[in-house]
Amino acid sequence: MTNVVWTIAGSDSGGGAGIQADIKAMQSFGVHACTAITALTAQNSLGVEAINAVSTDIIESQLLALEKDMKAKVIKIGMLANVQQIQLISEHISHYKAKWPTPPVIVYDPVAIASSGDLLTEEDTVSAIKECLLPLVDVITPNTHETQLLTGVYLIGPAAIKEAASKLMAWGAKAVVIKGGHWDYPSGYCIDYCTQNGEDYWLGNEKIQVPHSHGTGCSMASVIAACLAKDYPLKDAFILAKAYINQGLKKSVRYGEGIGPVAQTQFPTDLAHYPQVIEPGSWLGDELDFDVPLDFNMAADFAACESKKLGLYGVVDSIEWLEKCLQQGIKTAQLRVKNKTQNELDELIAKAVTLGEQYNAQVFINDYWQLAIKHGAYGVHLGQEDLESANLVAIKEAGLRLGLSTHGFYEMLRAHNYRPSYMAFGAIYPTTTKDMTGQIQGLEKLNKFAPLMQSYPTVAIGGIDLSRATEVANTGVGSVAVVRAISEAPDHVSAIRSLQTAINTKHD
Numbered sequence: 001m002t003n004v005v006w007t008i009a010g011s012d013s014g015g016g017a018g019i020q021a022d023i024k025a026m027q028s029f030g031v032h033a034c035t036a037i038t039a040l041t042a043q044n045s046l047g048v049e050a051i052n053a054v055s056t057d058i059i060e061s062q063l064l065a066l067e068k069d070m071k072a073k074v075i076k077i078g079m080l081a082n083v084q085q086i087q088l089i090s091e092h093i094s095h096y097k098a099k100w101p102t103p104p105v106i107v108y109d110p111v112a113i114a115s116s117g118d119l120l121t122e123e124d125t126v127s128a129i130k131e132c133l134l135p136l137v138d139v140i141t142p143n144t145h146e147t148q149l150l151t152g153v154y155l156i157g158p159a160a161i162k163e164a165a166s167k168l169m170a171w172g173a174k175a176v177v178i179k180g181g182h183w184d185y186p187s188g189y190c191i192d193y194c195t196q197n198g199e200d201y202w203l204g205n206e207k208i209q210v211p212h213s214h215g216t217g218c219s220m221a222s223v224i225a226a227c228l229a230k231d232y233p234l235k236d237a238f239i240l241a242k243a244y245i246n247q248g249l250k251k252s253v254r255y256g257e258g259i260g261p262v263a264q265t266q267f268p269t270d271l272a273h274y275p276q277v278i279e280p281g282s283w284l285g286d287e288l289d290f291d292v293p294l295d296f297n298m299a300a301d302f303a304a305c306e307s308k309k310l311g312l313y314g315v316v317d318s319i320e321w322l323e324k325c326l327q328q329g330i331k332t333a334q335l336r337v338k339n340k341t342q343n344e345l346d347e348l349i350a351k352a353v354t355l356g357e358q359y360n361a362q363v364f365i366n367d368y369w370q371l372a373i374k375h376g377a378y379g380v381h382l383g384q385e386d387l388e389s390a391n392l393v394a395i396k397e398a399g400l401r402l403g404l405s406t407h408g409f410y411e412m413l414r415a416h417n418y419r420p421s422y423m424a425f426g427a428i429y430p431t432t433t434k435d436m437t438g439q440i441q442g443l444e445k446l447n448k449f450a451p452l453m454q455s456y457p458t459v460a461i462g463g464i465d466l467s468r469a470t471e472v473a474n475t476g477v478g479s480v481a482v483v484r485a486i487s488e489a490p491d492h493v494s495a496i497r498s499l500q501t502a503i504n505t506k507h508d
């Protein structure tokens, strides 16, 4: 079942949208696409000439064949041509959710209007969608026209987008992605919105002005489905889908005389295709009426580290261990202490700073940025949650370096807004040092993070030991951060030497 995704959708004879787009987009993200076709549309780049809904019997035969042998981890639903089809699909999905050992995740792209402006579904379908299908949907991905059609909310601004999403969730959808390709708010920009578990995510970039955008909606939903099948969190799937579409728009070419298809490419590896994570205080944040953040929260372009490659990075919880690491020639280290009193912290951090200077090493202080500033530390390491509370302006003005933790693509792009001194990716492997449940990234993702963030010094952390150090370094990440691989080693001197050798050893 791993990585099997079904698409239940209409065929587009022009090859740009529908089933044809879905298969190609899913393929680009390394999942296997199975299909159940709901309509045989006759269309080309100029418009839709016929719809030709497939009978419910024929749809059902496709679903039964797949269910027997190729159960899906994620099911993406696209064009449903009439009420009977909506009812049939809803019945089957209810059955899968109740009976399959692992219930499938349902991504519903409520395809209603083709990019040519033609209606693709009968007009009486909206109430059937709300009553039968939405309660079964994990992620719904309408564009702004479809959102208006389903909710009746006229999308005059961000508050209306949120209101419409709330309606979709009140009808049962667990999460909502509203695709902003047709929105033009603010003018000249493309803004997309996602909401899940009470969190809002907004992405934006300048509109890519190309005529060939046919299939962008289907492709975006398909990439989301594929990424969910690969266990990416929705916010990461959202960002990757948007980057994939941006890349496809830039690479699109003319086929036919009208609106040609978005190009189906590959995993986006160029940062230029990625959208901006919109945060309070940014220009787009202001346009979207985000609450203005505290002044001290807005800072970017932190002091640079000595070199791009930080090498073996020892993360320690005592002054004794810090000195042992520095004595063995480690040049990047972090004092990461928890549960100490203010007086203890003051003394520890002062000592850590002195040791760093003595050994000419880059010693970062985890969490305690005020004391790091007070004692003139080399730098501080902060987590994503600290970004809202730490005085980033004071850290920057004091000339301290800033290292930021990231767990996934969304957090990485968010961290990029601050232009930190280095970017850390974790947890790469399971670890017992810290509870990282649901946040294990693995080597495949690290292989994507490191080149995307190649303008920064990069650090990998979490579960790295001698047996894994070389494969981690081979991703191109410039530093390997470890806790237990040093502190729990029977002989820390030889452990440090072996780790140093392992991360400097490239093999194919």
Ligand SMILES: Cc1ncc(COP(=O)(O)OP(=O)(O)O)c(N)n1
Pocket: 313, 315, 334, 336, 366, 367, 381, 382, 383, 384, 403, 404, 405, 424, 425, 426, 434, 459, 461, 481
């Ligand atoms: C190099 C490096 N990367 C990540 C972390 C984790 O920092 P944070 O998210 O602030 O979590 P805690 O360490 O405070 O538990 C780190 N410390 N160092």
Ligand SMILES: Cc1ncsc1CCOP(=O)(O)O
Pocket: 426, 427, 428, 430, 431, 432, 433, 434, 436, 461, 462, 463, 464, 481, 482, 483, 484, 485
């Ligand atoms: C602090 C931290 N942040 C992400 S994983 C981790 C702990 C890494 O410890 P270890 O190297 O022992 O797995």
Ligand SMILES: [Mg+2]
Pocket: 366, 367, 381, 382, 383
């Ligand atoms: Mg921290």
